[in-house]
Amino acid sequence: MAEKAVLLDRLVKRFGRFTAVDSISLSVERGEVFGFLGPNGAGKSTTIRIMCGLLRPTSGTAVIDGIDVARRPEDVRAGIGYMSQRFSLYRDLTVGENAAFFAGVYGLGGREASARIGEVLADVGLSGVESLQVSSLDPGRRQRLALGCSLMHRPRILFLDEPTSGVDPRTRGEFWDIIYRLAESGVTVFVTTHYMQEADFCSRLAMIHAGRLVASGTPGDLRREHGPGVVEVRCADPSGMLDALSQSAGVEEAFLFGDAIHAYSADPAASAAALSAISGVSAARVIEPTLEDVFVRLVRGTARPGGTEAAG
Ligand SMILES: Nc1ncnc2c1ncn2[C@@H]1O[C@H](COP(=O)(O)OP(=O)(O)O)[C@@H](O)[C@H]1O
Numbered sequence: 001m002a003e004k005a006v007l008l009d010r011l012v013k014r015f016g017r018f019t020a021v022d023s024i025s026l027s028v029e030r031g032e033v034f035g036f037l038g039p040n041g042a043g044k045s046t047t048i049r050i051m052c053g054l055l056r057p058t059s060g061t062a063v064i065d066g067i068d069v070a071r072r073p074e075d076v077r078a079g080i081g082y083m084s085q086r087f088s089l090y091r092d093l094t095v096g097e098n099a100a101f102f103a104g105v106y107g108l109g110g111r112e113a114s115a116r117i118g119e120v121l122a123d124v125g126l127s128g129v130e131s132l133q134v135s136s137l138d139p140g141r142r143q144r145l146a147l148g149c150s151l152m153h154r155p156r157i158l159f160l161d162e163p164t165s166g167v168d169p170r171t172r173g174e175f176w177d178i179i180y181r182l183a184e185s186g187v188t189v190f191v192t193t194h195y196m197q198e199a200d201f202c203s204r205l206a207m208i209h210a211g212r213l214v215a216s217g218t219p220g221d222l223r224r225e226h227g228p229g230v231v232e233v234r235c236a237d238p239s240g241m242l243d244a245l246s247q248s249a250g251v252e253e254a255f256l257f258g259d260a261i262h263a264y265s266a267d268p269a270a271s272a273a274a275l276s277a278i279s280g281v282s283a284a285r286v287i288e289p290t291l292e293d294v295f296v297r298l299v300r301g302t303a304r305p306g307g308t309e310a311a312g
């Protein structure tokens with residue numbers, strides 16, 4: 001029987017009296033691009049650090065590639081790659097020197113190291129820039145280099161903690177292209193993000209909030225099972241109109257969503273018709289819920305102060 005790439009069973013991490021990870025259970029199949037979504041402070045990095053053997057769980061188990069990480073952290077680390085949320089490269093060194101450093105960390109030397117460094121830099125689109133200093137790279141290239149360094153030892157499972165944070169949307173797309181290529185080559189990818197727009201790029205995902213798993217499944221499952229009826233409302237002054245729209249035409253709640261308003265309704269077709277008749281509204285139409293709508297709906301009323309970035 002093929003083992004799961006990741007199996008978390010009632011995983012708990014407490015820091016003093018504070019519970020950062022609150023009984024999370026989930027599994028990831030081999031070859032998946034599994035997303036771990038939640039706002040800042042939700043517990044994503046803590047969970048990843050436990051899975052990578054860098055932090056001991058308070059209770060529960062994390063079995064990675066068939067190995068209980070609390071019992072055999074070194075064995076787990078040999079088979080996984082980890083790209084931390086914090087900057088892990090040496091800014092004063094060049095691209096090539098950073099790659100060589102990480103090759104050394106993973107025990108590669110001589111010709112084997114140069115060959116592998118060449119492959120990895122090609123995989124992440126950095127061939128030809130070996131002599132550039134890391135401090136001069138744009139954020140997208142830096143993140144790709146950090147990814148390349150985490151791939152040096154050909155890990156079977158890759159843990160990426162907010163790899164696209166601070167990177168512009170176009171460059172984020174390029175990064176996801178690399179993630180897909182890795183998955184096609186058989187690597188399992190576990191990736192965290194607080195960008196809800198990236199949720200649709202995952203084969204399956206788990207949404208977490210305040211340390212708890214709030215839902216998991218494919219993007220389609222999550223929309224069907226938890227998505228509200230959504231009317232997208234366009235108007236010249238969305239923030240000025242928000243209160244008025246929240247209180248009309250069967251609308252349960254309304255949120256600013258980019259330059260539009262998303263109004264949730266049990267009968268979106270009727271609400272769309274009524275909303276489009278309101279003066280100041282230029283258009284109102286029923287749309288499929290985004291995964292951000294799903295998340296907002298799921299955590300409504302349970303938001304931790306200062307932890308609602310995912311909805312913004
Ligand atoms: N070493 C620590 N000691 C105390 N609290 C911590 C520690 N690490 C993280 N936390 C807290 O745990 C919560 C979850 O943090 P984290 O896992 O970094 O969330 P995320 O990665 O989703 O933003 C936060 O409230 C954070 O302040």
Ligand SMILES: [Mg+2]
Pocket residue numbers: 044045046085161162
């Ligand atoms: Mg984090």
